[in-house]
Amino acid sequence: MTVDPTRIVADVDVLVRDLFLDDTDRDALDQIRAHSWLTLIVNEAILEEATTIITAVADRDLAADWQSHLTAMATIVAYPPGDHPVISAAVRGNAAQLLTHDPQLLSAETGATFHELRVSAKPPDAFVRQFDPDPLYREYVGGAYPGPDRDPRE
Amino acid sequence: MTWTTLFDRAANYDMTDDDLEAAIAAVRDSRESENQE
Numbered sequence: 001m002t003v004d005p006t007r008i009v010a011d012v013d014v015l016v017r018d019l020f021l022d023d024t025d026r027d028a029l030d031q032i033r034a035h036s037w038l039t040l041i042v043n044e045a046i047l048e049e050a051t052t053i054i055t056a057v058a059d060r061d062l063a064a065d066w067q068s069h070l071t072a073m074a075t076i077v078a079y080p081p082g083d084h085p086v087i088s089a090a091v092r093g094n095a096a097q098l099l100t101h102d103p104q105l106l107s108a109e110t111g112a113t114f115h116e117l118r119v120s121a122k123p124p125d126a127f128v129r130q131f132d133p134d135p136l137y138r139e140y141v142g143g144a145y146p147g148p149d150r151d152p153r154e
Numbered sequence: 155m156t157w158t159t160l161f162d163r164a165a166n167y168d169m170t171d172d173d174l175e176a177a178i179a180a181v182r183d184s185r186e187s188e189n190q191e
Contacts, residue, residue, distance in 0.1 A: 013178045019160065020169040026161075033157065053177045058167045066160055102182065153158040 003096040003118045006140050007075075008032060009041045009089045011100035012049040014124055019054065019066055028099055028124035031131055033073065033152035037141050040074040041093030045085035047071070090119045099124050 010018075010029065017025035032038045047067055054063035077092040079085065086105060090098050098121040104110060105121050114121050122130075137145040 012181065013174075016174055016178060017171075019164045020167065020174055021171065022161070022165075023171075049181050053174075053181055057169055057173060057177050058164060062160070062163055065155060065163075069155065069157065069160060104186075153161075154156050 002094060004039075004094050004140070005096040005136060006037055007039045007041055007093055007095040008097040008099065009086060009093060009095045010046075011086050011098070011102055011105070012046055012053065013101045014099045015042075015046070015050045015070070016053050017101075017124075020057075024123075024125040024128055025099075028127045028131075030152040031128070031133070034148035034150050035133060035137075036149050037137065039093075040070075041077060041089050041095045042070070042074045043077050043079035043085060043089045043092070045079045045083075046089060047076070049085065087113075090114075091117060096120060097122070097127065099127055 010032075014025050014028065017023060018029045029040070032040050047070070050070075051063045051067050054066055075093065077089055079088055079092075086098065086100060086102070089095070096119060098105070098114070098119055100106065100121060101123055105114075106123065111121065133148075134145040137143075
């Protein structure tokens with residue numbers, strides 16, 4: 001399977017924390033929002049779980065507006081029922097990076113599976129520390145890195 | 155609507171890390187139960 005380091009899956013926990021907490025989850029997703037050549041990958045299962053949580057802790061209008069905004073920026077890949085939502089999104093989205101806080105997905109056992117799939121699962125703070133757009137841009141887009149090309153909060 | 159607007163609306167709920175952790179854990183438990191069936 002060919003994976004692409006510019007394609008990044010965000011787990012439900014990261015998406016929800018991005019919305020409610022001004023923390024490293026938001027810093028991580030700001031990097032994706034700030035670079036048009038990075039692609040956030042989600043599927044219907046991830047969207048549904050996140051929307052359920054947002055509705056439960058806030059309200060339906062906020063959840064609907066969040067979903068509308070997120071789907072406008074993300075690439076939505078197919079989700080076969082029965083698949084693990086996040087692993088499925090990574091595989092079907094050819095994503096090389098997966099942002100999550102889920103201890104099960106970050107475990108050594110699951111890590112071996114991700115290693116075979118060439119997917120790197122990490123918490124958002126590690127992504128923020130390690131993310132270096134310059135070499136990524138040069139290799140996968142081409143030319144000199146021009147800096148962020150989008151306002152991450154628009 | 156901008157992300158800033160969404161973040162401002164969400165901030166009105168004063169959610170803490172613990173609040174979100176509990177809500178996320180409930181959904182995650184449900185996910186794992188479904189996967190084990």
